[in-house]
Amino acid sequence: MIADDMACNPRNPRPATVFNNANQHINVYGDDVEVDYRGYEVTVENFVRLLTGRLPPGTPRSKQLLTDEGSNVLVYLTGHGGDGFLKFQDSEEITSQEMADALEQMWQKQRYHETFFMIDTCQAASMYERFYSPNILAVGSSLVGEDSLSHHVDPAIGVYIIDRYTYYALDFLENVDPQSNKSMGEFLQVCPKSVCISTVGVRRDLFRRNPDHVPITDFLVQ
Amino acid sequence: MQFLTCATYLIFYVNSVLTYNSDTFTEELLIKPLYSEQIYAHFQFTTKWDVDPNTETFNHSRIFPRALGEIVKRYNVQELHVSLTGGLWRYDSWGYPVTDAAPGAEVWAWFKTDTKDVNKNWKLLANSLSGLLCASLNFVDTSNSVSPEFSFKPTGVTDSPNVNSSYLSSGVSGLASLLNSGYIHNTRYHSVALHLRPVCRDETCQSLSLELQQSVSLVYDYLILGTKNWSLRKLFGQGVTRNCILASRSEIYVDTTTSSTHSFELSPPPDDVVTSIRGGHVSTFGKYNVPNYFLHISAKYEESQKLAVVSPPSLYASQYLTGYGQERGGIVTKLYNNHWDNLNVVVLQNIPWYVPIYLHTLKVTTDGVNNEPITLRYIPGIQRERPYYLEILLKLPPKSATAVSIDFDYVFLKWQEYPPDANHGFYIGSAIISSHLTLARNYTGLPQDGSTITDSFNASRSGYLVQVRTENMVITLPTPDFSMPYNVICLACTVVALAFGPLHNITTRRLVLKPKNNEKLLFRLKRKLTEFLKK
Numbered sequence: 001m002i003a004d005d006m007a008c009n010p011r012n013p014r015p016a017t018v019f020n021n022a023n024q025h026i027n028v029y030g031d032d033v034e035v036d037y038r039g040y041e042v043t044v045e046n047f048v049r050l051l052t053g054r055l056p057p058g059t060p061r062s063k064q065l066l067t068d069e070g071s072n073v074l075v076y077l078t079g080h081g082g083d084g085f086l087k088f089q090d091s092e093e094i095t096s097q098e099m100a101d102a103l104e105q106m107w108q109k110q111r112y113h114e115t116f117f118m119i120d121t122c123q124a125a126s127m128y129e130r131f132y133s134p135n136i137l138a139v140g141s142s143l144v145g146e147d148s149l150s151h152h153v154d155p156a157i158g159v160y161i162i163d164r165y166t167y168y169a170l171d172f173l174e175n176v177d178p179q180s181n182k183s184m185g186e187f188l189q190v191c192p193k194s195v196c197i198s199t200v201g202v203r204r205d206l207f208r209r210n211p212d213h214v215p216i217t218d219f220l221v222q
Numbered sequence: 223m224q225f226l227t228c229a230t231y232l233i234f235y236v237n238s239v240l241t242y243n244s245d246t247f248t249e250e251l252l253i254k255p256l257y258s259e260q261i262y263a264h265f266q267f268t269t270k271w272d273v274d275p276n277t278e279t280f281n282h283s284r285i286f287p288r289a290l291g292e293i294v295k296r297y298n299v300q301e302l303h304v305s306l307t308g309g310l311w312r313y314d315s316w317g318y319p320v321t322d323a324a325p326g327a328e329v330w331a332w333f334k335t336d337t338k339d340v341n342k343n344w345k346l347l348a349n350s351l352s353g354l355l356c357a358s359l360n361f362v363d364t365s366n367s368v369s370p371e372f373s374f375k376p377t378g379v380t381d382s383p384n385v386n387s388s389y390l391s392s393g394v395s396g397l398a399s400l401l402n403s404g405y406i407h408n409t410r411y412h413s414v415a416l417h418l419r420p421v422c423r424d425e426t427c428q429s430l431s432l433e434l435q436q437s438v439s440l441v442y443d444y445l446i447l448g449t450k451n452w453s454l455r456k457l458f459g460q461g462v463t464r465n466c467i468l469a470s471r472s473e474i475y476v477d478t479t480t481s482s483t484h485s486f487e488l489s490p491p492p493d494d495v496v497t498s499i500r501g502g503h504v505s506t507f508g509k510y511n512v513p514n515y516f517l518h519i520s521a522k523y524e525e526s527q528k529l530a531v532v533s534p535p536s537l538y539a540s541q542y543l544t545g546y547g548q549e550r551g552g553i554v555t556k557l558y559n560n561h562w563d564n565l566n567v568v569v570l571q572n573i574p575w576y577v578p579i580y581l582h583t584l585k586v587t588t589d590g591v592n593n594e595p596i597t598l599r600y601i602p603g604i605q606r607e608r609p610y611y612l613e614i615l616l617k618l619p620p621k622s623a624t625a626v627s628i629d630f631d632y633v634f635l636k637w638q639e640y641p642p643d644a645n646h647g648f649y650i651g652s653a654i655i656s657s658h659l660t661l662a663r664n665y666t667g668l669p670q671d672g673s674t675i676t677d678s679f680n681a682s683r684s685g686y687l688v689q690v691r692t693e694n695m696v697i698t699l700p701t702p703d704f705s706m707p708y709n710v711i712c713l714a715c716t717v718v719a720l721a722f723g724p725l726h727n728i729t730t731r732r733l734v735l736k737p738k739n740n741e742k743l744l745f746r747l748k749r750k751l752t753e754f755l756k757k
Contacts, residue, residue, distance in 0.1 A: 003642075007407075008308070008407055010308070012407075014404075015403075015404055015406075015407030015408045016403035016404045016406065016407040017404060031402075031403055034356060035356055036353075036356065038356075038357075038358055039358055040358070040361075040641050040642065041358055041360070057346075058345065058346040058349040058350070059349060059353075060349055060350050060352060060353020060354065061353060062353040062354075062356075063352070063353055089642035089643075090642050090643065091642040091704070092642075
């Protein structure tokens, strides 16, 4: 789901690319990117419908989350947020309670086995505090009361291009391949306060396994 | 004694009686320097499959994409045309493209006659295509689609300002290896299109075949390229690695017609030179057969200060908004006939329901003189259900400019109907102008009976169908201040809190006069004591 078409925007000085770094290290908008929900389709309603599987008839398969009780689901959210909400577009927001209820509905409908929930926003921890469904491992870029900060500015386009947590998470994940034996525990150590400035929050109590013994390839693999 | 056991394996050859219907795939690239400061590259990938489209199940296919076949079968589609375009084709300076496409997205389809509910199938087809092409085609439904009578049969037109490039993947062999997303978005105009139709299998037309044309049109600007001397690497990032193994023909054509005025040298020299005489217009093409090894073509222009005279094509058009303020506006479609003879044209307009037009304000003037339409079709729109459909058949006098104008009202939408970026504005799709030209000047379009660029060589016909699409328009509907309710709530709460407290206090308290008691404590005790003693 991408609300803004930055890559193909005619004002993008480097067409069809989005980089993680002003020095253009990693093009995060490679040729294999597939955007299923774009522009005006990115709404809270569509997001919750996608998670819970309550989609209108005629929705193509590529726009469905075809998961079952054996699937590990990764949810990554980023954007502007605050205590208990994350903004969608410029007009609406999803609350932490809505997010928790959507995941509970997924659990009851057997749509996941384990979920890894990542969120990079201000006061990110507030978004997962209300979760009450089992088998969820959640990580947020900042605790309640903290701001999540961006990494650096790209003077060529005049905007801050990447958030600190995402930058270091991407840095870590670039070295992960399908044969990797890194664990989720290691991934949760990413971006310590000295570089992130905000404190990365982790919620482990809903997750039944010890993250140090969970291979990262259970959730993040290319 | 040990016996050697000889096992005889009977191998049953399953004689497959599956006679495979022949299918062919051709890939072509046309590179044409335009008169002005641009260069046009058109990729044409054509698949022709000798099956009966009415009975084919699409369970087995070789070259034909099965994903598309399934959709076509499921929704009973006879003919399907999809185009996704960024940028605007400048007819007046670029001539006509090989396949015309409106800015934004356009879908039109013909359904088979036995289709029960066309509207339902139309909506589901758009949904499926949105999944297949990663474009927001699911916004296509009956509220923004029309069924024109003359221009084409069922067509739906939707306008999305952006084309999503996420389905463009590179790394394939053949000419498609030239399609690299970074170089596609580096252009003035880019358009991807898909045209599926049943065609005659041969001249006798006893049986049908299915034809799929997939095309990519790109217009590069010399200013963006930084030089006029183009090469495959400059345009596409790399040369052709090799021809596509599945393709029966793999060819590159370079239009050298302009070489007479702006001479350029191709290296390596073309394998063949094709001269095409079409409708009295002579063009020459350098032809390259893509080999099974690397091919790189470059062109070097001679130093010259010659300026080419841009001769606009016979018919072109533009569209703009008139009026001011937030109450009334108008749409004007200007049609230019550069031909020496009359031209009959059909103007199709699909105007969204939130732009209510008034038919009585329709004015058609040619150079200031009233021009009565030959035929007019109009179906008024219904709010939230149906767009305004207007189709006008006009006769354009020779060498003239005709203006078709119609007025509309700006309307308020419901609060929830505004998109998140409401102040960006709302799109009105392009008008589509169709005509049959008698001259093929500036015309590179494929003939009706052809499907490849080769078919357009020496293809003189009695008329050449052109469809000109005008620019999109953005109108700003009266947009409410969305933070107003919040502000009102904040203000009202403050006022209530400030006013209600004291008012409530004043109105619910009972004010009772109490005599003032200034007696000292000692006197009071003394009084109480004397009162007690008196008893």
